[in-house]
Amino acid sequence: MTDDHDIIIGIDLGTTNSLVAFGDEAGPHLIAGPAGEDDVLLPSVVSFNDAGRVARIGGEARAHAVERPATTVYSIKRLMGKGVRDLTDDLGRLPYLIERRSGEDGRDLATVVIGDQRYTPPEISAMILRELKTRAERHFGRPVTKAVITVPAQFDDAQRQATRDAGLIAGLDVVRIINEPTAAALAYGLDRTEHATIAVYDLGGGTFDISILRLEDGVFEVLATNGDTHLGGDDFDHALIDLFTREIHEQFGVDITTPAIKQQLRTLSENIKILLSDRDSAPVEIDLGTGRVYRRLITRGEFETMIVPLVERTIEACSRAVKTAKLTPQGIQQVVLVGGSTRVPFVRRRVAEVFQRRPYTALNPEQVVALGAGVQASLLAGVKRDVLLLDVTPLSLGIETLGGALGKLIPANTRIPCRASETFTTFQDGQTNVKINVLQGERELVKDCRSLGVFELQGIPPMPAGIPKIDVTFLIDQNGILNVSATERRSGRTASVQIVPSHGLTRDEVHRMQREALEHASEDMAAHHLIDVRTTLEFDLHKAEQMVERFGHLLDVSGRNAMVAEIQGLREFAMQCTDPRRLNERRETFNRMTIPLAELAIKASLGSEEEAAGKETVCHAGRETREGEVGGCVEPTLRSVEN
Amino acid sequence: MAADGQNIPVKCLKCHVALRTPIVCDGCHSLFPPPPEADYFALLGMPRTYAIDEKKLYSSYLAIARGVHPDRFTSASDEDRSLATRLSAALNQAYDVLSDPVRRADYLLEIAGGPSAAEMREVPGDFLADIMTLREEIDQAKTAQDDNALLRHREAVVARRQETRRRIAALAESCADLDNRQRAELRRLLNSMNYYDNLLTELAVDPFAAPAKSTND
Numbered sequence: 001m002t003d004d005h006d007i008i009i010g011i012d013l014g015t016t017n018s019l020v021a022f023g024d025e026a027g028p029h030l031i032a033g034p035a036g037e038d039d040v041l042l043p044s045v046v047s048f049n050d051a052g053r054v055a056r057i058g059g060e061a062r063a064h065a066v067e068r069p070a071t072t073v074y075s076i077k078r079l080m081g082k083g084v085r086d087l088t089d090d091l092g093r094l095p096y097l098i099e100r101r102s103g104e105d106g107r108d109l110a111t112v113v114i115g116d117q118r119y120t121p122p123e124i125s126a127m128i129l130r131e132l133k134t135r136a137e138r139h140f141g142r143p144v145t146k147a148v149i150t151v152p153a154q155f156d157d158a159q160r161q162a163t164r165d166a167g168l169i170a171g172l173d174v175v176r177i178i179n180e181p182t183a184a185a186l187a188y189g190l191d192r193t194e195h196a197t198i199a200v201y202d203l204g205g206g207t208f209d210i211s212i213l214r215l216e217d218g219v220f221e222v223l224a225t226n227g228d229t230h231l232g233g234d235d236f237d238h239a240l241i242d243l244f245t246r247e248i249h250e251q252f253g254v255d256i257t258t259p260a261i262k263q264q265l266r267t268l269s270e271n272i273k274i275l276l277s278d279r280d281s282a283p284v285e286i287d288l289g290t291g292r293v294y295r296r297l298i299t300r301g302e303f304e305t306m307i308v309p310l311v312e313r314t315i316e317a318c319s320r321a322v323k324t325a326k327l328t329p330q331g332i333q334q335v336v337l338v339g340g341s342t343r344v345p346f347v348r349r350r351v352a353e354v355f356q357r358r359p360y361t362a363l364n365p366e367q368v369v370a371l372g373a374g375v376q377a378s379l380l381a382g383v384k385r386d387v388l389l390l391d392v393t394p395l396s397l398g399i400e401t402l403g404g405a406l407g408k409l410i411p412a413n414t415r416i417p418c419r420a421s422e423t424f425t426t427f428q429d430g431q432t433n434v435k436i437n438v439l440q441g442e443r444e445l446v447k448d449c450r451s452l453g454v455f456e457l458q459g460i461p462p463m464p465a466g467i468p469k470i471d472v473t474f475l476i477d478q479n480g481i482l483n484v485s486a487t488e489r490r491s492g493r494t495a496s497v498q499i500v501p502s503h504g505l506t507r508d509e510v511h512r513m514q515r516e517a518l519e520h521a522s523e524d525m526a527a528h529h530l531i532d533v534r535t536t537l538e539f540d541l542h543k544a545e546q547m548v549e550r551f552g553h554l555l556d557v558s559g560r561n562a563m564v565a566e567i568q569g570l571r572e573f574a575m576q577c578t579d580p581r582r583l584n585e586r587r588e589t590f591n592r593m594t595i596p597l598a599e600l601a602i603k604a605s606l607g608s609e610e611e612a613a614g615k616e617t618v619c620h621a622g623r624e625t626r627e628g629e630v631g632g633c634v635e636p637t638l639r640s641v642e643n
Numbered sequence: 644m645a646a647d648g649q650n651i652p653v654k655c656l657k658c659h660v661a662l663r664t665p666i667v668c669d670g671c672h673s674l675f676p677p678p679p680e681a682d683y684f685a686l687l688g689m690p691r692t693y694a695i696d697e698k699k700l701y702s703s704y705l706a707i708a709r710g711v712h713p714d715r716f717t718s719a720s721d722e723d724r725s726l727a728t729r730l731s732a733a734l735n736q737a738y739d740v741l742s743d744p745v746r747r748a749d750y751l752l753e754i755a756g757g758p759s760a761a762e763m764r765e766v767p768g769d770f771l772a773d774i775m776t777l778r779e780e781i782d783q784a785k786t787a788q789d790d791n792a793l794l795r796h797r798e799a800v801v802a803r804r805q806e807t808r809r810r811i812a813a814l815a816e817s818c819a820d821l822d823n824r825q826r827a828e829l830r831r832l833l834n835s836m837n838y839y840d841n842l843l844t845e846l847a848v849d850p851f852a853a854p855a856k857s858t859n860d
Contacts, residue, residue, distance in 0.1 A: 006718065175717050219705055315851070322850040329850060354851040380717040388709050415739065417713065417732040477728050478713050 008146040008175060008381040009136045010373025012183075013125060013163065015077040015205030015232060016340065017041040019370035020132040022139075023378025028187060028371040031132075031139045033058070034535040041366060042135075046127050047072040052117030053520070057131045066267060069095035069259035071114050075234060076128075078206045079121040080166075081158035083108030083503045086450075089230070093238060095259040109503055122162050122505060123513055126169035130517070133170060134529065138536060141588060147172040148377040150369050152207040153179035154227040154394045156440045157452045157482045158503045164481070165505050169513045175380055177479035180204070181211035182222060182391050183372025184338040188363060189215045190375055190387070196333040197223070199321075201351055201359070202369075203314060204339035206232040210318045212325040212332065221390040224324035224413050226317040231310060233273070233341035239306040240269035240298075244284065248294050276300045277343050304346040311350050318354060324413055335359040340366050391416055393476050400437035404446045409474055412442060419475040423489075430462040434470060438482070453501040457486045460495055470495055529580040537574055537587045541567050544594050551601040563597065566590060663688040663703070666730045667710035674711060674726050683737035683750060693751055693815040695741065704738045744808065745836050748815035748829070755818045758830050766835045767828075774838050781846065797846040804839040807832055 010021045010028070019040055020031045033039040047061035048054055048071040055071075056064065065072040073096050079087065084100040085108055091098055101109040101118070111118045129147075136144045149172075151163050160177050167174035181200035188198070195216045202209040209227040213220055244265060245256050256262060268286065275282040279300070286294040322329065335355045341347060342365050351359050363371075379387055392413045399422065401407040409420040424434050434457045441449030460468050469489035476482055486495040505513070544567055552560045570590055577583045655662055660670030665681050667674055677686060684691040688703050709715070711734060713727040740746045753759060777796065784792035814821060814829040821829065 008717075176714070319849050319851050323847060327850070380714060382718065386709070388705065388712060389714060390708065415735045417728045418735050419729075419732040475728065475732055478731070 006146055006381055007136075007140055007142070007144050008148060008377040009133070009144055010148045010150075010183075010370060010375070010377035011129065011132055012150050012180070012370035012373055013077065013129065013166070014044055014369075015075050015207065015234065016044060017205075017366065018044050018128050018132060019367065020136050021370045021374030021377070022136070023374040023376075023381075023383060025383060027190070028374030028378070030367060030370060030374075031135050033135055034138075034532050034539070036539065040370075042128065042131060043074075044076065044128050045072060045074045046076070046124055048114040048117070050115050052115030054127055057127055066260060066263045069263040070097065072096065072263075073112055073114075073119075073124055075206060076112075076121050076124045078230070078234075079110050079112070080125065081156065081160070081162035081503050082110050082121070084110050086110075086503070095263050107500065107502060107504075109505070120505065120513070122166040122510075123169055123517065125163070125166035126513075126517055129166055129170035129172060133172060134532070138532075138584075145171065145173055146175050148176045148178055148373050148380065149174055150178050150180045150183050150373050151480075152202075152204070152227065152229055153181050153209040153211055153225045154207065154229045155480070156229075156395055156450055157480070158450070158501065159229070160479060160481050161501070161504050164479075165510045165513075168510050169517050171514070171518070176376060177481070178373060178376050178389070179209070179211065179222075179225070179391055179394075179480070180369045181209045181225065181338065182213070182220065182389060183370075183376060184336060184363075184368045185211070185213045185215070185220055185372070186375045186387070186389070187368045187372035188336050188360075189213075189220065190385075193217075197325075197327065197331055198334040198336055199318070199332050199355065200336045200338055201314070201318065201342065202227075202338040203341040203347060204232050205341070206230070206234050208232060208314050208317065210314070210321045212321050212327065218386045219388045219390065222392045223327075224321045225392055225394050226321035226324070227394070228313060228317060231313055232339075233344075235310050236273050236303075236307050236341065236344065237266060237269045239310070240272060240303070241265050243306065244269070244286065244294070247296070248286070248288065251294065252288060252292050254288055254292070272298060273303070273344070276303050277345060300345070307344070307346060311347055314347075315350060315354055318351075329354065329356045332357075336363070336368075337361050338363075338365050338368050389478075391478070391480070393418065393480055395440040396442055397474060397476065397482065398439050398441075398449070400439065400446045406439060406441070406444055406446055406449055410476065414476075416476050416480060417478050419473055421471055421473050424457070424470045424472055425466050426460065426463070426468050427465055429464050431465065431468075432460045432462055433458045434460065436472065438474070438484070451502040452482060453499050453504070455484050456498040456500070457495045458498055459493065460488055461491050461493065463490075530578060530583070533580045533583045533587065534574055537570070537583065540587060540591060541571060544590075544597075547594070547597060547601055551597060551604055554600040554604060555597060559596075563594070566593060664707050666734070667707060669706075669710065672710060672715075674723060674730060676726065677730065677733055682754060683741055686734060686737045687741060689741070691751075691754075693744075693748060693812060693818065695747065697742065700738070700741060704734070704742075707734055745811065745833065748811045748818075749833050751815050751818040752826060752829055752833070755821065755826065758827065760830070760834060763827065763830050764834065765827075765831050766838070767831045770831075770835050770838070774842075777842070781842070793846060797843070797848075800839055800842050800846065804836070804843070807835060807839065811836075 012019045019042065021028050022031065030040040033042060042058045043062040045058065045061040045065065046054060047056045047064050047068060050071065061072060065074065075094065078090055084098065087098065087110055097113040098110050099113050101111045109120060111120050112124060133144055147167060149163055149167055151160055163177060164174045181202045184200050184202060185198060192215065197212065197214050200211045200213065207229050208231040209225065211225040212223045214223055248254055248256060256265065272282045272284065281297050281299040284296050284298055288294060332355060335351060335357060337359045348359060379385055393410060393416050394412060396408050396412045397410040398406040398408045409422060410418055424436065426434060436455045438452045438455055439446060439449040440452055443449055457470055460470060470486050471489055472484060472486045474482060474484055484497050486497055488495055548560065548563050570586060573586060574583060653661060655668040655670060655673065657673050658668060658671040660668055663669060664686055665675060666677050666686060682691065687700060687707065689695060689700055708731065711727055711730040713724055713731060716724045716727045740750050781796050784796060811829065811832050814825060
């Protein structure tokens with residue numbers, strides 16, 4: 001990433017884990033957290049204190065989930081763009097409190113209640129996004145304000161809007177929303193030259209997508225997509241939880257109701273699921289107190305029997321996608337597995353069976369989507385590559401017609417951007433507005449589809465009934481988000497379109513939340529941020545100490561003493577300093593100071609290992625990406641020397 | 644509208660490079676709002692004919708899509724970004740219609756003056772009676788779970804659909820010169836295609852269940 005381009009980051013905002021990446025000429029790179037270069041997965045978990053203020057985000061929040069189930073929020077992605085009525089299954093399963101937001105406008109918007117505070121799902125997702133943004137800013141050493149965020153291909157308009165709102169609240173301009181399987185295909189196919197039709201099977205924590213793509217000369221063309229936004233690894237866990245709950249009830253007459261035990265059971269089930277990917281059986285032991293212990297051995301076979309119906313749902317979706325693409329399994333040259341749940345051997349076996357080929361697993365299924373987002377971010381930032389992404393809309397778009405039927409305007413799997421027009425008129429003399437209920441879904445009746453909102457056309461010139469002709473254009477943009485515009489044909493006037501989203505936030509609300517988040521960010525997050533900066537600083541200092549030890553002899557005495565003194569002084573300063581920004585500035589100055597030594601160290605190590613060509617490439621790439629950004633230069637250089 | 648369908652500006656107004664399509668310049672990458680008289684063929688830089696070279700159509704589509712896709716305009720002005728989105732939507736719509744032989748014929752009939760499906764809902768003479776008989780036979784085969792019979796019916800429908808398509812093609816190729824009677828005949832044939840498509844959806848086999856077999860015509 002060079003200076004003349006805006007920095008755009010790519011974010012995989014996952015149900016279970018989130019990641020951030022960027023791309024340059026060399027390809028996509030993940031940005032690590034404070035714990036070191038392997039710290040790339042940020043658990044999508046936020047924990048709050050009893051007053052309802054953010055306490056921890058990520059791994060630390062997840063570690064506290066068992067102790068503080070009611071104030072630890074996970075799987076928030078399942079709530080994005082949803083109403084309480086959509087969430088009947090989740091309400092009983094999630095240990096935190098979810099309520100319908102009170103309001104007069106008839107919106108059904110799920111909110112999470114923590115103490116006295118209420119948070120909408122975009123606000124909680126924004127906390128995760130802000131953490132990723134901070135990681136990126138620390139990496140680049142300057143502010144980052146633009147992002148590509150991935151969503152499941154099956155996300156509807158409300159879910160996509162909610163994701164974009166989350167970005168805005170976090171202070172990120174979401175320049176593009178990209179479908180997860182499409183991102184995975186980008187990461188997979190960017191450097192391939194052969195023409196191929198591939199299937200991307202993406203089973204994550206909470207969602208399932210199958211996309212079929214044609215790859216040809218830098219063109220990534222989605223032929224069909226299908227899936228289920230409420231099917232994922234979480235459901236595998238729930239199958240185990242349900243089994244244990246039932247057996248505990250049968251053996252001990254105990255019902256598991258307390259959030260703490262529920263949470264414990266969830267963690268245990270998740271671990272067992274992971275164990276059973278490598279082993280044939282796993283022991284289960286749950287201490288129910290007062291000497292009662294539930295014990296059993298669970299075999300992989302038992303687990304597989306339980307998840308058969310779930311996996312078959314994914315296979316049916318695959319069948320529909322292959323049919324839509326007018327293909328047979330023989331016409332598909334590669335099946336790419338994406339998402340942590342594709343580590344389950346039974347999933348791999350079934351996919352291999354139906355597609356009649358061994359799936360491609362060389363890419364890390366948890367990282368590939370973020371890497372693809374990084375690729376797309378670099379493309380949008382202007383890093384030259386002749387790539388064209390042609391995606392489709394996953395769901396049919398329609399409007400409510402007389403009698404509660406769905407009048408289809410844009411069928412599912414239409415290439416986007418796409419548009420459709422429809423002419424409306426008035427039913428009463430002098431009527432100046434018309435309401436249109438816009439829906440998404442594959443069913444014939446309005447009640448079985450999801451309403452995106454009621455669009456109200458206003459400012460129609462008063463005329464006798466049936467005379468005004470209002471041309472309404474429905475345009476689905478490249479992000480899969482709907483835009484509606486309207487013109488009255490006779491007057492040529494643009495009618496204004498007022499939207500009441502069924503499950504979303506209004507623009508004013510997003511702006512208010514953005515302000516609030518910023519205010520709270522400075523209050524709540526300063527402490528958190530300080531810890532992060534201290535951790536990173538300690539990491540840098542430690543590396544510098546090691547470098548002085550190994551290569552200090554290359555400096556003159558005064559230079560070496562100055563280094564040692566600076567390390568000592570900075571450590572003391574870190575203990576007293578409470579302003580993360582000031583501390584970070586000192587850290588950056590320090591890193592700049594270590595550059596001459598780092599360069600000497602590189603030369604020394606290269607001199608001693610001429611043949612280590614691989615290493616040279618690593619160092620080189622490290623330096624090239626950071627050109628013009630002296631402050632951030634040292635870290636990767638040091639790493640490559642040490643490896 | 645010009646009879647040859649090439650009713651587009653010849654050169655870019657800004658850099659004077661020859662234009663492939665009226666909406667974007669390959670030379671200076673400028674975007675232009677589509678002229679109201681430009682039809683789908685013009686948008687895609689293709690001659691207005693039924694017997695279109697589908698490979699050429701696809702490569703032309705990709706070349707133009709590269710130029711107008713909003714991903715190219717991330718850091719451009721709001722105006723250009725929104726124009727790119729609208730042009731891409733128009734281009735996609737044009738390609739969706741022209742790349743499908745039946746929709747392409749329908750579109751040529753529309754250009755020639757119709758009738759449209761809304762104006763004339765008729766199908767050819769004995770067609771409905773035939774379809775009803777066929778439907779009954781399919782239902783019987785389904786009830787009896789007679790997979791062989793279903794496969795036979797499927798092949799029969801595919802064959803009849805192809806025959807209809809052949810007749811559509813013959814008329815559509817000279818669409819601009821057809822008289823009223825011939826245009827009505829084309830309309831009836833086009834209307835009947837929906838019935839075949841619905842039957843084929845009903846008879847579609849699970850791509851994972853069946854042994855390798857071509858799914859469509």
